[in-house]
Amino acid sequence: MSGGSDAAESRDRSPLRTDLTPIVDAVADADADAFVAVGDRFDDDLRYLTRFAGPDRPSALVVVPVDGAADRAVCCAPSLFREQAEREFVASARERGSDGRADRFHDGVAREVRTERVGDHAGERAAGLVRDLIGAGDDGPETESDGDRTLLVPPSIPHDAAVYLERAGNALASTDAVATARARKTDAELDRLRSVQRAATAGMARAETVLAESEVGDSADESVGEARTEDRRRPPLRWEGAPLTTERLRREVNAVLAARGVRDAGDTAIGAGPSAADLHFVGDDPIRPGETVLIDVSPRGPDGYRGDLARTFVVDGDGGWERRAYLAVESAREVALGEIEPGATAASVHGEAAAELGAYGFDPNAGEGEAGFTHDTGHGVGVSLHESPSLSSGTELRPGHVVAVEPGVYDPDVGGVRLEDVVVVTEDGCELLAEYSFGIVPRERE
Amino acid sequence: MSGGSDAAESRDRSPLRTDLTPIVDAVADADADAFVAVGDRFDDDLRYLTRFAGPDRPSALVVVPVDGAADRAVCCAPSLFREQAEREFVASARERGSDGRADRFHDGVAREVRTERVGDHAGERAAGLVRDLIGAGDDGPETESDGDRTLLVPPSIPHDAAVYLERAGNALASTDAVATARARKTDAELDRLRSVQRAATAGMARAETVLAESEVGDSADESVGEARTEDRRRPPLRWEGAPLTTERLRREVNAVLAARGVRDAGDTAIGAGPSAADLHFVGDDPIRPGETVLIDVSPRGPDGYRGDLARTFVVDGDGGWERRAYLAVESAREVALGEIEPGATAASVHGEAAAELGAYGFDPNAGEGEAGFTHDTGHGVGVSLHESPSLSSGTELRPGHVVAVEPGVYDPDVGGVRLEDVVVVTEDGCELLAEYSFGIVPRERE
Known part of the structure; x- marks a missing residue:
């Protein structure tokens, strides 16, 4: 029953990375402002997109196209899992540029982890992230409804998260971009x-x-x-x-x-x-x-x-x-x-x-x-x-x-x-x- | 590595049954018309409520209080899993009455499995079930919106299912009745x-x-x-x-x-x-x-x-x-x-x-x-x-x-x-x- 060979094998493998540009493109094609997913470790879309095998409490992912700079992807994880999220979502997607510095991302989408506002519902935190990242027409976090942004979401995003996003002034549109991206394997x-x-x-x-x-x-x-x-x-x-x-x-x-x-x-x-x-x-x-x-x-x-x-x-x-x-x-x-x-x-x-x-x-x-x-x-x-x-x-x-x-x-x-x-x-x-x-x-x- | 004793043990155990009366009571207390849950095998609320360990495709559960007769619970399962749903959701909840007939349910809530309309989204099927089971003011299945029923749902019901239910004329209210029921073990x-x-x-x-x-x-x-x-x-x-x-x-x-x-x-x-x-x-x-x-x-x-x-x-x-x-x-x-x-x-x-x-x-x-x-x-x-x-x-x-x-x-x-x-x-x-x-x-x- 002793193992080990598969683990050794996996250490030599190329990192498992998800190309987030199809998600960025879907946002642009739909003339939307961002893509938002909310889910726990059992949500396979989120697992695929982030490579973060988090806990059974919800995390959120917000992907935002940025004009004239790197597009952004932010994973909002439970704070006890910051280190794991940094490792699985951020570090694994970095690669060394020609100057030898590991400060760029394989698909050009800049990733970061945030763990603030731990007491809030994941949908509320996602709504706050959208507000922070997009910001246009923003009157500050006190504003209940501060714009008419459109967000792409997976069809089965939890309803409570969807309601938080809608109450914060976002219209939701569902996308099958994740399923399509998942179908073709690297x-x-x-x-x-x-x-x-x-x-x-x-x-x-x-x-x-x-x-x-x-x-x-x-x-x-x-x-x-x-x-x-x-x-x-x-x-x-x-x-x-x-x-x-x-x-x-x-x-x-x-x-x-x-x-x-x-x-x-x-x-x-x-x-x-x-x-x-x-x-x-x-x-x-x-x-x-x-x-x-x-x-x-x-x-x-x-x-x-x-x-x-x-x-x-x-x-x-x-x-x-x-x-x-x-x-x-x-x-x-x-x-x-x-x-x-x-x-x-x-x-x-x-x-x-x-x-x-x-x-x-x-x-x-x-x-x-x-x-x-x-x-x-x-x-x-x-x-x-x-x-x-x-x-x-x-x-x-x-x-x-x-x-x-x-x-x-x-x-x-x-x-x-x-x-x-x-x-x-x-x-x-x-x-x-x-x-x-x-x-x-x-x-x-x- | 040979096992067997635990399996033998489990065959002698009393059946694992969920008392659905707290759910029926929550519907009555909220002056709502029914409780609806939609989820797949990874949804632990649904697993608890139905004992059905179904597939990775969604099933729906509708619980309806009935005046003057047994309250009803209907599980709408993918058709290939009818036999399993009948066994786990219905048969395990039956018990013999004093007349020796196994035609009653341990908590007085009559259970059944339905597998019709397999091509439809689980939320659409749940909406259809609600219409069938409640029926009041119903003009037939063609009516897009046929009433102002209130449904209790778990907070994280999938958003697409929630939208189907709302479009069919149901107002949704979230309930923590399932979490409360789950906390105290039998x-x-x-x-x-x-x-x-x-x-x-x-x-x-x-x-x-x-x-x-x-x-x-x-x-x-x-x-x-x-x-x-x-x-x-x-x-x-x-x-x-x-x-x-x-x-x-x-x-x-x-x-x-x-x-x-x-x-x-x-x-x-x-x-x-x-x-x-x-x-x-x-x-x-x-x-x-x-x-x-x-x-x-x-x-x-x-x-x-x-x-x-x-x-x-x-x-x-x-x-x-x-x-x-x-x-x-x-x-x-x-x-x-x-x-x-x-x-x-x-x-x-x-x-x-x-x-x-x-x-x-x-x-x-x-x-x-x-x-x-x-x-x-x-x-x-x-x-x-x-x-x-x-x-x-x-x-x-x-x-x-x-x-x-x-x-x-x-x-x-x-x-x-x-x-x-x-x-x-x-x-x-x-x-x-x-x-x-x-x-x-x-x-x-x-």
Whole structure:
């Protein structure tokens, strides 16, 4: 369980920096005065924009275009977190100029941290910052409403913060500039995404190994005998002397993720038999031979980036529904990956994958609770597990888009099969961020 | 690393149910028409109210008082999560009546899940739900604005959802009823909080054991030699053949948490030497003999409840600053715990602890970046790591409040000492949720 290599690796990496010029440009294009975001550590837009992994109390970010000088970005953080904000938001964005001085910012946007007025609501502090930074027509901080500025805000800014901003004389307009900027990844972001996806493969290898080591259970087990009488299901697998359950298997996976320096983020979903048809099963079910075991591992790395990897196994299967489903999903995956290239629409990728599943006899448009393909073929992956672009929208794929591709078929009475990988769109196709082998029969991988 | 006992334990527990009558009462008291919350899985208010650990897409909850019949609560979930919402929000709140039928709800509030209109924004769906459920003066769904209803909402409801609700003819008023309800824990909640705090003690035992097993490093190590020349700090500890760092130690802790079925939630903060003065250090620093190692473990259990435990150790210390600090903090902790009882104000607990630290010669009101006591004495713990009551407000403590007590002193040039435990306020004092031993010298605990 001793780690360290990933940490060493990360010390040698180029700093993860966000280019704030698309935000500055969005403000200018909308003829607005500033961009304002308010949120806590769970706000992935703010995490992306600031790289500040602050506390569970709100911070604010104000970005202001400045004529004839450097544009400005100010992060208003809780005072106890000033040092961390200085390090993550300001220092990491500095670079040395040709004169060797580290007093310039990589994207030309001057960053600073402020921690004053700690008792005030983050929205109130953001309103004060806007007043300080823009200042035009300002009669001083006593004025309740001092202008008719327009601020761009993310659509889901907290309502109380929005009300503070509006009461201070600002009109709000929502912008999707952050989502658009987030969709295309830089090399440094791809580096983090590859790293966390590799950790996901280590977790998957643990799960597959445990399944490969498991033995077909002894039907003399009493509780199992009862269950069998009731529903003819086979007794659970046994591993290290006890029945194997989805909870035991999940703990094994999560311990490996933790030892690799990433967190499971509550998103290691493992279903077995009917619960494999549940898209995000995190309960405790016995794992039985002959039934599908669907393992979906979506860790979060130290910089916030997410992995997403799913495989499906069957121990001692009889080659029935689950093998046909596996072939169909494997084929749909190939088709979807072959479709991904710059200019392809996300919806066409989904359409091709769905058609392939249909060709294998599975309902490509199954509704909630029905058998077949019930969800989208994929979704963007970045600081959030699900972000732009979705693989069912009309969005055209572009180089740097990172998407999880996850065809699957389900039967609520039987189980589910899903195979999921993350790819980056390249100039002429796509590339897996990390590889993990295929095969419905589990093998020892450690 | 094999687990299982906690899962078995949880299956025998009483269901975790939220009493929605305080929300119904708040609506009635405010002469409002309904309560509406909108949020995703990261919204702890919604998690508490619904027990639905849904996806990262928004759900809505509408609670409506009904004259002469059961009050109603409707959760509007993404359709792929209907089954999970039915199980977590509806089924878990049912109980059998005297006639043996499980058709009543424990708090008399009738719950249902709806998944219609999946393409709509969650705020739009919430507005539609309000129209359906209240209906008075309704001219049908085509009407843009169809009444002057008043809705209670949590202050930080997403702004876009608030705008949808307002455009549909609803006036919004914010309520703190959810925070108030969350502050006082039920027996079932205490059970979960004890369980996750026990997991935190297992993580701490791992960290303490690793420190106890570590050896004072060999100064022949080259990089260490340089560091020593530069700042006279001693070479790092060695553990299992390699230098011990905060990152290695954190991975050890987190793997134990994962194996116990809880997640570290990105909140295992370990600082060493100067970084121990950073309140939430999650970077990678060498751990050196003679310096404080501050370990703060705050896992999240499967039902969402949080633990919070901090201890400080020094390997091969010389009894200087850190030992005085430890004695001061241990004493402040005793004083604070002695102060906690129903009727005591949270602020008085903080005041007593601060005074005790002052009596030991530490600045009880140190500012940002200064030496001394820089933060509050504690905070409520529940579904959120920080919730009501804070231990610096004027709030009177009441039985069922759960608070972390965490006095600490820091010197940015030297290190930090903090000791943190979680207690529940009882009828005549308080009680630790889990015990972990004290002592600045680490011992093997596994």
